[in-house]
Amino acid sequence: MCFRKYNKAIYTEPPHPVYLFQARLGERMTPMASGVWRYKELICPELVDEHIVTRYEGNTGLYRVDAIEHFVGIRQVWVKAQSENPSGSFKDNGMTVTVSMGKSLGFKKFACRSQSSWRLLNHLIGYCQIGSSTVQCSRLSSRALISSLGICSPMSTSTSGTSFCGVILI
Numbered sequence: 240m241c242f243r244k245y246n247k248a249i250y251t252e253p254p255h256p257v258y259l260f261q262a263r264l265g266e267r268m269t270p271m272a273s274g275v276w277r278y279k280e281l282i283c284p285e286l287v288d289e290h291i292v293t294r295y296e297g298n299t300g301l302y303r304v305d306a307i308e309h310f311v312g313i314r315q316v317w318v319k320a321q322s323e324n325p326s327g328s329f330k331d332n333g334m335t336v337t338v339s340m341g342k343s344l345g346f347k348k349f350a351c352r353s354q355s356s357w358r359l360l361n362h363l364i365g366y367c368q369i370g371s372s373t374v375q376c377s378r379l380s381s382r383a384l385i386s387s388l389g390i391c392s393p394m395s396t397s398t399s400g401t402s403f404c405g406v407i408l409i
Contacts, residue, residue, distance in 0.1 A: 259280070260277055260278060263277040264277070269288075270288055270291040270293050272293075272295050272298075273291075273293040273294075273295045273296055273297050273298070273335065274295075274296065274297025274298035274299065275293070275296055275297035275332050275335050275336065276291055276293055276297075276335070277297075279291075282336060283336065283339070283340060286339060286340065286343050287343060290339055290342045290343035291335075291339045292335060292338045292339045292342060292366055292369050292370035293335050293339075293369075294325040294326075294331060294335070294365070294366070294369065295325065296324045296325055296331035296332055296335055297324070297331070297332055297335075298323075299319055299320050299321055299322075299323040299324060300319070300320050300323055301317045301318070301319055301320075302317065302318050302320060303315060303316065303317055303318075304316050304317075304318050326361075326362060326365060328358065328362065330358065330359060330362045331362065334362045334363060334365070334366045335366060337349075337363075337366070338363070338366040338367060338369075338370050338372065339370070341372070342370050342372065346372070347372055347373065348372065348373050349363055349367055349372055349373070351363050
């Protein structure tokens, strides 16, 4: 089957999302080259492309694993290799959405407690550098960090901050 890019001159309505996602496989230098943002309409349809902060994560391979197939007794088992992401972790997939949404909502600072989540903090720093945002980290507990930033609760949606995927937006 051949997939063609959407051409406004020919079609009067957008193509089915499956065709759109398939057509984006050929993207290389746009945010849609990311394996996460290729499915933007399913993740954050309201997000403007200019706010997307990406390292082209998510385009990781699927591998068939015979040992698991035999052990479990299933005909085919495919494993997604998240270690093929830019930082070598599945956390890239969540960080691109977190920082992009924060940027689209006008947040300039992101906070994360680093006591037990130093890997999360490293990913947050990496994506904030791309998105021209700053990171505020603390060795305090989540509750102390939140109160020091003047945020009511981790799930607060006030103008002073909000929480998304374990990251506090300021």
